[in-house]
Amino acid sequence: MAKLLDRASEKAAAHERLDFDEGVALLTEGETHVLAALAHKRRLHLHPEPVVTYIVERNINYTNACVTYCRFCAFYRAPGDKEVYVLSHEQIGRKIEELLEVGGIQILLQGGHHPDLPLTWYEDMLRYIKERYPVNVHGFSAPEIEHIAKVEELPVETVIRRLREAGLGTIPGAGGEMLVDRVRRIIAPLKTTTEAWIDVHRTAHRVGMRSTATMMFGHAETLAERVEHMERVRQLQDETKGFTAFILWTFQPENTAMWRYSKLESHQYLRTAAVARLYLDNVRNLQASWVTQGARVAEISLRCGVNDMGSTMLEENVVSAAGTTYALDGPGIERSIRMCGFEPRRRNVYYEAVLS
Amino acid sequence: MRAAPAPPRLSVPAVFRTSDILPQVEKALAGERLTFEDGVRLFQSEDVNALGWAANAVRERLHGNVAYYLKNRHINYTNICKYDCMFCSFYRKEGQEGAWLWSVDQVLEHVAPYKDKGLSEFHIVGGVHPTLPFSYYTDMLRALKREHPGVAIKAFTAIEIAYLAELTGKSLGDVLKELKAAGLDMVPGGGAEVFADRVRYKVCRDKADADRWFEVHETAHALGIPTNATMLYGHIETVEERVDHILRLRDLQDRTGGLKSYIPLAYHPDFNRLAKLGAPSGLDALRNVAVGRLLLDNVPHIKAYWIMLGVKVAQLALSWGANDIDGTVTWERIYHMAGAETPEGLTEERLREVIREAGREPVERDAFYNVAGSEGARGNPS
Numbered sequence: 060m061a062k063l064l065d066r067a068s069e070k071a072a073a074h075e076r077l078d079f080d081e082g083v084a085l086l087t088e089g090e091t092h093v094l095a096a097l098a099h100k101r102r103l104h105l106h107p108e109p110v111v112t113y114i115v116e117r118n119i120n121y122t123n124a125c126v127t128y129c130r131f132c133a134f135y136r137a138p139g140d141k142e143v144y145v146l147s148h149e150q151i152g153r154k155i156e157e158l159l160e161v162g163g164i165q166i167l168l169q170g171g172h173h174p175d176l177p178l179t180w181y182e183d184m185l186r187y188i189k190e191r192y193p194v195n196v197h198g199f200s201a202p203e204i205e206h207i208a209k210v211e212e213l214p215v216e217t218v219i220r221r222l223r224e225a226g227l228g229t230i231p232g233a234g235g236e237m238l239v240d241r242v243r244r245i246i247a248p249l250k251t252t253t254e255a256w257i258d259v260h261r262t263a264h265r266v267g268m269r270s271t272a273t274m275m276f277g278h279a280e281t282l283a284e285r286v287e288h289m290e291r292v293r294q295l296q297d298e299t300k301g302f303t304a305f306i307l308w309t310f311q312p313e314n315t316a317m318w319r320y321s322k323l324e325s326h327q328y329l330r331t332a333a334v335a336r337l338y339l340d341n342v343r344n345l346q347a348s349w350v351t352q353g354a355r356v357a358e359i360s361l362r363c364g365v366n367d368m369g370s371t372m373l374e375e376n377v378v379s380a381a382g383t384t385y386a387l388d389g390p391g392i393e394r395s396i397r398m399c400g401f402e403p404r405r406r407n408v409y410y411e412a413v414l415s
Numbered sequence: 416m417r418a419a420p421a422p423p424r425l426s427v428p429a430v431f432r433t434s435d436i437l438p439q440v441e442k443a444l445a446g447e448r449l450t451f452e453d454g455v456r457l458f459q460s461e462d463v464n465a466l467g468w469a470a471n472a473v474r475e476r477l478h479g480n481v482a483y484y485l486k487n488r489h490i491n492y493t494n495i496c497k498y499d500c501m502f503c504s505f506y507r508k509e510g511q512e513g514a515w516l517w518s519v520d521q522v523l524e525h526v527a528p529y530k531d532k533g534l535s536e537f538h539i540v541g542g543v544h545p546t547l548p549f550s551y552y553t554d555m556l557r558a559l560k561r562e563h564p565g566v567a568i569k570a571f572t573a574i575e576i577a578y579l580a581e582l583t584g585k586s587l588g589d590v591l592k593e594l595k596a597a598g599l600d601m602v603p604g605g606g607a608e609v610f611a612d613r614v615r616y617k618v619c620r621d622k623a624d625a626d627r628w629f630e631v632h633e634t635a636h637a638l639g640i641p642t643n644a645t646m647l648y649g650h651i652e653t654v655e656e657r658v659d660h661i662l663r664l665r666d667l668q669d670r671t672g673g674l675k676s677y678i679p680l681a682y683h684p685d686f687n688r689l690a691k692l693g694a695p696s697g698l699d700a701l702r703n704v705a706v707g708r709l710l711l712d713n714v715p716h717i718k719a720y721w722i723m724l725g726v727k728v729a730q731l732a733l734s735w736g737a738n739d740i741d742g743t744v745t746w747e748r749i750y751h752m753a754g755a756e757t758p759e760g761l762t763e764e765r766l767r768e769v770i771r772e773a774g775r776e777p778v779e780r781d782a783f784y785n786v787a788g789s790e791g792a793r794g795n796p797s
């Protein structure tokens with residue numbers, strides 16, 4: 060093990076590709092400060108400028124009705140529940156107007172798996188948005204797309220093409236959770252398999268769309284399975300080059316069916332972020348998760364491989380339903396970035412600078 | 416208890432050999448005492464990972480893999496204060512809305528539910544009340560000792576004690592002797608803020624100055640009362656003033672050996688007159704813990720006070736030089752009134768989990784850093 064660890068550290072320092080066993084060795088045995096320093100070194104190799112980016116974005120959750128019942132989810136309501144909602148076009152429009160007022164350029168548009176909304180409902184929503192507002196729609200996670208394809212009995216590719224024509228810009232990595240079927244069967248038995256998640260992203264990349272990859276960890280997975288998740292993402296990225304960023308966050312057990320799981324705080328978050336930076340040599344950007352970790356840990360992560368602060372959020376229903384309530388606005392994010400010795404820079408979904 | 420030189424097999428990892436603080440890292444590893452200039456370099460360096468590695472090496476040499484916590488309760492008996500520190504969100508003036516003062520009976524009522532629950536410590540601090548008589552303080556200590564004989568009492572910052580001397584016209588030694596006779600076991604580290612006159616003049620000019628703070632602690636040590644020391648960082652102080660603060664504590668410790676722990680406290684910005692400054696960064700939190708560990712080679716324990724760092728940063732601090740995370744505190748007002756978002760108490764089980772996630776072994780201690788339940792625990796501080 061010691062030999063493997065040494066080799067892994069040397070390869071990491073030389074910016075060489077790590078194999079699976081080396082990734083596991085680093086995550087399991089690597090000294091925390093060394094991991095952080097190696098990850099920061101890699102980050103500077105990929106992004107030599109002392110800049111940390113962020114995007115002004117808002118979450119819009121168009122419905123909380125969902126028939127997938129993921130055990131880790133505090134957000135969904137079963138169809139028929141009194142608290143079920145579906146947002147109207149006007150409600151969505153108002154939310155976007157609020158975003159535009161603070162200089163926002165993107166919405167993260169996601170929802171539960173509604174049992175009977177047709178594809179045309181989603182197309183109408185996208186057209187309504189795109190005809191009126193200059194925002195990128197980063198929306199519909201792989202499981203939502205797969206769900207719509209099932210409801211319509213259409214191929215995934217057709218659904219993606221039609222959503223794209225209606226205005227969908229890019230696809231978030233949500234629903235990735237842990238790309239290991241053993242774990243998925245425990246935490247979300249009715250949800251998309253690993254293969255299906257990969258397939259949606261592969262298809263999206265093939266038709267020319269970009270997407271992000273996420274990982275939610277700190278529940279039923281082993282350390283090696285975290286690396287397995289990274290490996291799946293890296294393989295697809297070798298094939299398509301379609302991922303713009305990797306985003307990892309810790310499972311928030313409050314108010315979920317998995318409340319008995321003990322919550323990870325920051326130690327594992329930092330180590331896992333550092334290993335992700337080193338392992339995912341072909342994904343350019345690594346986002347901080349200040350929503351689950353708070354501003355103080357997000358700041359620390361900027362010295363552990365992270366180069367992007369993610370987005371400001373006017374509203375974030377999924378994580379806050381699970382009891383996490385960190386808030387950070389544009390000035391707050393910029394202050395955090397500056398305090399850590401970096402220049403803040405606003406970006407778009409493709410990580411290109413935009414004027415603030 | 417100067418740290419012994421490192422075992423020879425511990426060498427600086429390759430990734431830190433190009434660090435700008437390599438000389439300081441190597442000195443610390445060799446067990447050499449760091450200078451003022453070294454301290455300034457450490458604070459100024461951006462290489463918080465190399466800094467953390469070195470502080471962690473020293474921390475592990477002193478304490479292995481153990482991280483301490485304790486079962487304690489805070490008693491903030493009054494928030495009425497004759498002073499007006501700029502950074503303070505806690506104090507009120509007499510008669511002002513939100514002001515409180517507990518009678519000795521109310522103090523007892525407040526902690527009655529914790530009787531025989533294995534509590535190790537009461538942590539008692541308050542505002543500097545303008546009209547309470549000295550007997551209030553000694554009565555409170557006596558009553559608590561009577562009702563909770565097994566619980567150590569860590570009470571009254573140097574500021575409160577200096578004021579009691581002023582109030583009674585007695586010497587510090589006599590005040591401390593009487594408090595000790597009434598049940599005082601330990602003096603907390605508060606009121607230190609930043610020692611530099613320039614800073615104190617701007618943020619807390621009316622209360623006891625640095626010399627007086629040191630007099631209180633030195634007198635306590637001479638009477639066999641151990642104390643802690645804090646530094647409130649992240650407001651208007653310079654890096655040099657931080658290092659000066661820490662080195663003054665190191666000098667005190669060389670003279671007396673009475674300091675048990677050093678506790679860097681992050682300034683909390685909400686609801687006080689320095690609010691526009693904003694909170695210091697998470698990196699700064701780790702830096703303060705680590706530099707404290709490296710400079711204070713004669714102070715045994717460095718505390719990551721979770722209630723104000725937040726659980727997450729405190730957990731990381733356990734790898735950046737801290738070996739103690741404080742307690743299962745409940746009813747903490749001072750930082751919560753300044754906007755701390757932490758829960759007011761954590762269960763023992765949760766605290767142990769948090770420590771374990773950091774790869775450390777949780778060990779319950781008593782107020783004097785004896786392992787709880789061991790011989791000597793809850794006995795006389797030695």
Ligand code: SF4
Nearest residue numbers: 125127128129132171
């Ligand atoms: S995570 Fe998504 S798919 Fe799963 S229950 Fe929640 S809303 Fe439904």
Ligand code: SF4
Nearest residue numbers: 496498500503506542
């Ligand atoms: S810090 Fe202490 S002395 Fe200063 S105002 Fe607050 S309570 Fe009073």
